[in-house]
Amino acid sequence: MQVSELFVSAPGKAILHGEHAVVHGKVALAVSLNLRTYLRLETSTTGKVCINLPNIDTFFCWDVSELKQLITYSHVMRAVFKFLCMKRSLVFTLCFIFSELPSLTVSVWSELPTGAGLGSSAAYSVCLAAALLSASGAIPTPLKEWDHTGRWCQEDLELINSWAFQGETIIHGNPSGVDNAVGTWGGMLRFLAGKIIPLNRVPLLRILLTNTKVPRSTKVLVARVKDKINKFPSIMTPVLDSVDAISCTCEKVLSEMTCEPITGEHYNILEELIDINQHHLNVMGVGHPTLDTLCQVTRTRGLHSKLTGAGGGGCGITLLRPETDYSVVQSTVQDLRDCGFDCWETSIGGPGVQQHSPLSIKEESLEILRRY
């Protein structure tokens, strides 16, 4: 063990374009969502491994000796701990990274709502992998003394990502790998036919993230789209092609925005793409009255929204232009909260996993992370 206290964070994920179409071989664009999960790792001499997840009121401590047995009987424990996904992920990772089981306390605090399709489990897995790999000395800690945040080099990120993917596999069974890749690399990535390509440079875009809090089953929604394609192949196939073109056009515009002066027209196009895709998603049958409400409420403020992820409720994103007034943002957020939604002002395209100095973490988050 090389560190006594380590802070890391990883972003959530949003699908900018291509949700559902990706299932049918089309391009999807996944972006980092700057609602982050923060993890504090503290080494101790208690002979215990403690994990604190205050977001979900979950606090566990095990004796290191107890965990050792878990390695041997891991196939039994997989079933026993099935309902405790995050714990299993921790234990699994611990067992493989450290040659000798250490005693330590891990506290996690997330700005992300869980189970909303925003990659909260991946952000957790990425943080855990980064913290444990760093604490074990498998990769260096990138934070320089004079910096507030530090990023790992490409090679280290690949190791973090592969461990995070293992965590996701335990949690989800058969993850696409998109969520952990976004949590690791941040920015934006292109997802096509199972291949994940991180995109070099993307602009940071201000958004509102709205959670309609309508529960939905991704599996049911994916099946619904499939049924509709089977029912109306000649009508639906072109819609998927159009979504594919939306993703490609969006990628092109975002890339232009990083290498030429950003203009209002760039934002106009991004808004048009959002509107078109939202209609296409409705055509696929994954809309929801609450999402219509989101679009309507934001449109009265001149803002453009689409669902993100599975749809049928869940979350939506609203693009904010650089010139959008603070007052407009505040009143829109209030309107959406009045609809019963959760709503955050945040950004997409920000950095992936990073190490933090305590100073770079919001005081209330730091207080929570250190409380346990």
Add this chain to the structure above:
Amino acid sequence: MQVSELFVSAPGKAILHGEHAVVHGKVALAVSLNLRTYLRLETSTTGKVCINLPNIDTFFCWDVSELKQLITYSHVMRAVFKFLCMKRSLVFTLCFIFSELPSLTVSVWSELPTGAGLGSSAAYSVCLAAALLSASGAIPTPLKEWDHTGRWCQEDLELINSWAFQGETIIHGNPSGVDNAVGTWGGMLRFLAGKIIPLNRVPLLRILLTNTKVPRSTKVLVARVKDKINKFPSIMTPVLDSVDAISCTCEKVLSEMTCEPITGEHYNILEELIDINQHHLNVMGVGHPTLDTLCQVTRTRGLHSKLTGAGGGGCGITLLRPETDYSVVQSTVQDLRDCGFDCWETSIGGPGVQQHSPLSIKEESLEILRRY
């Protein structure tokens, strides 16, 4: 002159699917709209030609001798009478159909709103052509003594249609020929790359026709769609393909409904096609907040709507299922009127131009037609 009093009517037109896409080489389906224009022709010995258009508060009488000059100086009069399109149409038709100018009174009463893209001028031209051709003896009057309505044979309909097209040319300059064809043949017709194919049998469908009364310019809307296709060809071309497939699927379903027992699933599909196309029309940029309101209001009653025609306001149609309760229809109509819209319960797919016995015309319409 063979008749002293003759009643004819012709239906309006609605686009069921394919508006705008038809401009880009895709299939459109035009259907007869059972809001009809009624025309009464009465021969007289006054030496005058009178035309009464109470819908638009327009009443004219000319001496037959005056009209004779109009033939000679028709190229001058075309300019003079440019603002009196309907009068010009009448005069033009009169001059060519009759070898000797007759004295007669024509009264027209229409259930169709004018200038709403519902083919009101074509219904007028079709009625005028049918009445004058019949009155002159160029075609027989098809009404049998014991019948309430009579339809001309195919050959006569073709003559009526070609004269109606001439009227439309005077009124519109460069008409597509769709409106007069629907007014003549009724039912449904397929329009593709300038070719008009009347479809043999279609079911009569109950609908609501709603006029948002938002004025719009078809030319501006057509240009808007073209601009969007030029701006996003890879995104928009598939949308047009999808609309094309919607028209073809709809045609297939309607044809099935005439040769097999009509089921709820037939209506489910028609509703799904309406919803998908309305989204596509929004994608093309020809939606309007009032049309969104129409869709929302009807959806709360379980009914499905789309714009018809140019969009950007204008009219929308709402499909009624056979089992839709009278009370549901009435409250929906009331809701839509409360939004400031005009709304009629009517049907699509009904007969084209027909001759009427006075008994088959609603009393209030008959009263108006005979008043002048």
